[in-house]
Amino acid sequence: MTIHANTRYSFHFLSIVILLSLMTGVLGATGTSEILNPHTMSWQEIQEAASGTEVRFAMWGGSAEINAWIDSLVAPALEEETGVILRRIPMDAPVFVNKLLTEKQAGRTEGTIDLLWINGENFKNAKEAGLLWGPYTEKLPHFNQYVDPSTASTDFGYPTEGYEAPYGKAWYIFEYDSAKISAPPADFDALTRWIKDNPGQFTYPQPPDFTGSAFLRLAFYYANGGYEPFLEGFSEEKAQAGVQKLVAWLEEIEPYLWQEGRTYPRDSAAMDALFERGEVAFNMSYNVSHASNKIATGQYPPSVRSFAPAKSALYNLHFTAIPFNAPNKAAALVLSNHLLSPAMQLSKNNPANWGDLTVLDPSKLTPQDAKLFASLDLGPATLSLAVLAKEGVPEIPASYIEYIESAWEEEILRK
Amino acid sequence: MPYSRRSSLLRLLPLVLPVGGLFLAGAMATFAQSFGALSPLPGAKISWDAWKTLFSNNWILSSVLFSLAIALSSATLSVILGTILAWRIHQLPGPWRSIAMTYKIPLILPHLTVAYLTVLLFGQSGVLSSWAAKLGWIQEIPDFPNLLYGGYGIGVALAYVMKETSFVALMASGMLLKLDDRFVLSARMLGASRFAVFRDIVLPHLRPVLVSSFLILTLYALGGFEIPWLIGESRPQMLSITAYDIYFRHDLSRRPEAAALLGLLMILSTLLIPLTFVLLGKKTSHE
Numbered sequence: 134m135t136i137h138a139n140t141r142y143s144f145h146f147l148s149i150v151i152l153l154s155l156m157t158g159v160l161g162a163t164g165t166s167e168i169l170n171p172h173t174m175s176w177q178e179i180q181e182a183a184s185g186t187e188v189r190f191a192m193w194g195g196s197a198e199i200n201a202w203i204d205s206l207v208a209p210a211l212e213e214e215t216g217v218i219l220r221r222i223p224m225d226a227p228v229f230v231n232k233l234l235t236e237k238q239a240g241r242t243e244g245t246i247d248l249l250w251i252n253g254e255n256f257k258n259a260k261e262a263g264l265l266w267g268p269y270t271e272k273l274p275h276f277n278q279y280v281d282p283s284t285a286s287t288d289f290g291y292p293t294e295g296y297e298a299p300y301g302k303a304w305y306i307f308e309y310d311s312a313k314i315s316a317p318p319a320d321f322d323a324l325t326r327w328i329k330d331n332p333g334q335f336t337y338p339q340p341p342d343f344t345g346s347a348f349l350r351l352a353f354y355y356a357n358g359g360y361e362p363f364l365e366g367f368s369e370e371k372a373q374a375g376v377q378k379l380v381a382w383l384e385e386i387e388p389y390l391w392q393e394g395r396t397y398p399r400d401s402a403a404m405d406a407l408f409e410r411g412e413v414a415f416n417m418s419y420n421v422s423h424a425s426n427k428i429a430t431g432q433y434p435p436s437v438r439s440f441a442p443a444k445s446a447l448y449n450l451h452f453t454a455i456p457f458n459a460p461n462k463a464a465a466l467v468l469s470n471h472l473l474s475p476a477m478q479l480s481k482n483n484p485a486n487w488g489d490l491t492v493l494d495p496s497k498l499t500p501q502d503a504k505l506f507a508s509l510d511l512g513p514a515t516l517s518l519a520v521l522a523k524e525g526v527p528e529i530p531a532s533y534i535e536y537i538e539s540a541w542e543e544e545i546l547r548k
Numbered sequence: 549m550p551y552s553r554r555s556s557l558l559r560l561l562p563l564v565l566p567v568g569g570l571f572l573a574g575a576m577a578t579f580a581q582s583f584g585a586l587s588p589l590p591g592a593k594i595s596w597d598a599w600k601t602l603f604s605n606n607w608i609l610s611s612v613l614f615s616l617a618i619a620l621s622s623a624t625l626s627v628i629l630g631t632i633l634a635w636r637i638h639q640l641p642g643p644w645r646s647i648a649m650t651y652k653i654p655l656i657l658p659h660l661t662v663a664y665l666t667v668l669l670f671g672q673s674g675v676l677s678s679w680a681a682k683l684g685w686i687q688e689i690p691d692f693p694n695l696l697y698g699g700y701g702i703g704v705a706l707a708y709v710m711k712e713t714s715f716v717a718l719m720a721s722g723m724l725l726k727l728d729d730r731f732v733l734s735a736r737m738l739g740a741s742r743f744a745v746f747r748d749i750v751l752p753h754l755r756p757v758l759v760s761s762f763l764i765l766t767l768y769a770l771g772g773f774e775i776p777w778l779i780g781e782s783r784p785q786m787l788s789i790t791a792y793d794i795y796f797r798h799d800l801s802r803r804p805e806a807a808a809l810l811g812l813l814m815i816l817s818t819l820l821i822p823l824t825f826v827l828l829g830k831k832t833s834h835e
Contacts, residue, residue, distance in 0.1 A: 227796045234800075238586060258800055339782050341797040392697045396781040410673070535799045546783055547607040 171462050176274055179463045184216035188464035192250035194223020195402065198426055202486040211471050217464045222246065226255040233264040233456050244458035247465040251297060252451040253289040254531045259454070260296055266455040268295025272466060275473035281494040285450060290364070290530030297452035298469045299492035301481060304521050305347050305447035308408065308416040308424045308514070312436035317415075320443035321355040325382070328389045334414040336391035336398060336407070339546075341538045344401040347419055349537050350529070351445045353379045359444070360526050367532035376540040383545050409433065419447075421521070422488025425512025429485070439516050446516075446524040450492060475502045484512040575814060581807035587800075598804035602812060607790075612812070614784040615770055618701050622708035623765035627758055629709065630716025635750055637717070638724045654714040659707075663778040666707040670695045697781055704786065707775045708765070716761045723757045724750070759828045766824070767817050787813055 171179050194200060200221065208219040224232075229249060236244050251259065259265050270276050270285075276298055285299040286292065309317045318324035328335045338345030354360045356378035362371060387394035391413050398404040401418070408416035409432055418424075427433035453472060455465045471477060475498060478491040488511065495503050511517075580586055584594050602608050637648045654662065669675050677692035686692050696703035731749050740748070751758075776786035787809065795806035 225796075231796060262800070341793070392694075395699045396697050396783065399777070399780075399782075538798070 171269070171272070171466055174463070176272065179272070179466055180215060183461070183464040183467040186461055186464050187218045187220055188247045188461055188468045189220045189222055189245060190248045190250070190468060191222045191224045191229045191246045193225055194221075195225075199487050202481065206480055206486060207472070207477060210477065211468060215467050215471065217467050219468065226251050230255050230259050230264065233259065233458070234262060236458060237262065237264060242458050243460050244456055245460070246456050247459040247461045248468050249454045249456060250300065250451065251454050252449065253528070254534055256288050256293075256297060256452065256454065257291045257531045260291075264457055265296045266457050266459060266462060267297075269455060269466060269469075270295045270298045273298055273470040273473060275470050279473065279475065279493040279497045281497070284494070285452070285492065288450065288452060289528045289534070290366075293452070297454040298473065299450050300453050300472055301451050301489040302492055303419045303449055303451060303489065304421045304516075304525070305351070305417065305419050305445070306421055306423070306439040306441055306516060306521075307445075308418065308437055308439050309414060310411075310434060310436055311438045312434065314414060317438075317440045318442055321352070321445065324442060325386060328386050331414065332389045333391055333393070334412075335386070335389070336394075336404070336413055337417065338401045338404040339397035339399060340541050342400045344404065344417055344419055345397070346534060346538055347447055348417055349379070349541055350534065351447055351526075352382055353533075353537055354444065354526060356382045360529055363529040363533055364527070367530050372533055372536045376537060379537065380540060380544040383541070387545065405432075420488065421490065422484040422512055422515050424514035425484045426488060428514055429512070433514075435513070438514050441516060441520060441524040444524055444526055446521045446526065447528065448521070448525055449528045475499075479505055479509070482506065482509055484510070484515060488512065488515065490518075578807050578810050578814070582804050582811050584804050587803065592801075598808040601805055602808050608809065611785050611787050611790045612816070614701060615787040616816075618705050618708070618786065619766045619769035622705040622712065622769050623762050625705070625709045626712035626765055627716050627762050629713045630761070631720055631751075631754060631758060633713060634717040634720035634724060635746060637721065651714050651717055654711050655718065657711070659711060659772070659774040660778065662707050662711045663775045666703055666710065666779055667696065670703060670706055672696070696779060699781065699784075701781065701784060701786075703779045703781075704776050707779060708769050708772075712765050715765070716758070719757045719761045720754050723754050727753050755829070759824065762828070763821060763824045766820060770817060770820075771813055
């Protein structure tokens, strides 16, 4: 009997504990306030506030090379120079934008992420929904010292207004195996012929995958004779007419694609696997050193090379931004600045680490640093900046991207 | 000491409250979002639009039918294979039976691994294909049937069958231990064939557990995400993938559509429960 009574009491006690913890959880979420305002602090004060604290960096985690660069080079240097401890959080950009939206709705003023790796559509979505803190880039000493602000003033045609700091520059390249193909297609006309002559050996990652979606944009430029008409703002009429031409081209090639176009590789990782196994003859990437990296890790044979068909080296900048509810904004500023240091940008540019191109203005660097950048060995399969610049085409406003992706879904996938 | 009804209810509360609360809140938030509430976008209105899109859209409709087809066929096949497996293992002599316990291995494998194994085994460049080539059944790789990318979702269904057959076998084995062997013996003595014993004694005995297993597997496959995400085809597409794509990989203004789709999935799943019990019967006719 006593045992029974005891279990009953302990049960009541347990339920009260659970109830209380639930309540404090709810209250705790809204109870904190911002003590520190980096907007009014000097850089010295920001550094002091950040020292010894942890900064949580949410970034796409799909590349082992990039993750290793962050963990084994960026983090130790950051801790040594500033005392800030870097914690990497692998998370896709749409996922953290989603998470921040939910937190904003729920009124959570203290989040769990301090710095985001972001650009394009996600930046536009986040900025419009009020998920970002700023403007802040003029606070960063390295931004002021080394970056030409005009290069970072827009992101996919959308003004950045100091709400994100540049981090790297990406170029879109195609890849082929020179042991199997002597001369890759020189332009999209030649590519079209090649696809028809070699059925089953070409495909692209299924949009809205980042790499697949970028391929659609290049096809969109090709079908419409260039990117120029779409550069300024978004026009529904232009988009509609342009998309019709794109769809006509996609329908023309679809029967000649891998698996006769019945299915597409789910994402760029699935696409890489197809290319590695030799099921398709071309791969593409928004990372110039992708092929050199894959050769270095042994996933690609050494005969793989990159190429850029005429007018199809798409480029864009990627950025870091601070969420509205970042718990440690001072450390986020320190990390954002750290990523812009010549040393970090140089190590990022090194294909052994990542191979992502720098956003620093060479004319603003010390002659010594500029020399170091110029003497980087970019790897056997990486195109030179001269080739890329010659075939370079910019990104058009993000509104077109969603429009093109939806058209692909309606007209190609659901046919 | 038997507990009173009230005290057992109280004892269940710590479990019921969070689970029920979280589940109900989640379900309600989903339905609210499907009508445009809780939208992150300024100026969003409450409307039926997402539901209208859902029912006017052949793509989503075909996705619903495809998911149902995959869920029902994989569950049916798993139940059949699992039952046979359990009965054969039950008939084995003692030492063999403990070796046969290896059938449980797929139970502990994550769905991720099973998806990978499916590609490894059933892909056109997979293990079965290369065996078939060695045995001279096929001449080259394209002769092997294109199970994974043939446009019928066979790969996804196969992956579920590989994983769930052992689940059914486990459920059925437990039930078989409770089967009185004297039924089987006397039936055999009175001249019943092995098949008649299986049909008239074993199956009716297993029926309740098979019906529940069938339901669990159907509902799981209907909403399951990992396997179609890893080895599913672009089209036809399972519901869960369609919903994920609309929710996470498109413009924020399309979120109500994804929420409506998930709402539809919930309604479908709920309807399936009474339907299964009505069609297949919950109780055994035997006891």
